Amino acid sequence: MNLFWLYLLMSVLTYASRRAFLQMPDHWLSPRMRNGLSFIPVGIFAALIFPSLFASEQQWVFQPVPLVASAVCLLVMAFSKNVFLSFGVSLGLVVLVTAGIL
């Protein structure tokens, strides 16, 4: 396989998908449309988070440690409003449990 063409076409396809709707004409962005757009991150974040907790290799999985760590992450966010702290505490919890320290 010619890697030059593979890389070129993969790059073009990836870039085109990113560029396509990144700057819509102003008149398309009605208040209702903006409200709809503001909800997209909610769906995208949900689709990034939930499958990583409940699915693996197209199988349903139950993973107590990441679930508890996720709850801890949200709790720390609720109290501290600090992304780095929430990230660090929840990831640290998973690492310590995985390493057998906790």
Added chain:
Amino acid sequence: MNRTQSSLSLFRVGFWDALPITASYILFGAIFGMMALQTGLTSWESVAMSIFVYSGAAQFSAISMLADNAGMWAILITTVLLNTRHFLMGLSLSPYYQRFSFGQVTGLAFYMTDEQYAVTLNRFRHYPSQLPYILGVSLSLHAAWVFGTWIGTVAGQWIPDPASLGLGFSFTAMFLALAYYQLTSWLRILTFILCGALAVYLSLLLPNGLHLLIAGLVAFGVGYLLPDQKATAPPHSDDAAAKGVESA
């Protein structure tokens, strides 16, 4: 001069905000580099893929398919499917990119990964979209991905398996922390849970990536059809720009 300092300062804020993800990018880039080498790519071929394609999901799929002797068109179709989520992500960023020129948007589009999207979107909740900030996040993440890939090709045998250390949770942790700011009303929380459940179900059935597109479309439909008083609108004031980042 002040403008230059301000731009530099915003660039630094972007760099620092992206730092936890930068570390993860180096590690996962290294895993990619190691796997690419095992597939038969040379060090430079692996690094070139990370420089020009710059899409973790597409790259991991591609080397896995290359190892299975898949054809070029199969790899390209998989790339398209994995990238469908970018259409919606770009659409949701569109209001924040209105202030940029065509050329700037065309350049920034290259860097729109899931993580760059998450970090910059969080910033836009309270601050206007600023080019230096976006560049600070984007360039550090891209550099980390390329550097990680190179590290993986030269020192792959010493790279620990992230799963065995529990580091696979790093992206989930960051997405969760950033998603928290999106959950500003009961409607949004319910949409989050609904889309999450739907995404889990679809991820068991559909090729990788499509569940993101469908979950994003469902969320858009909810937001479009049901008015939400707490919807986020892009801030138009530049006043907040110099205050620095809130938390990420």
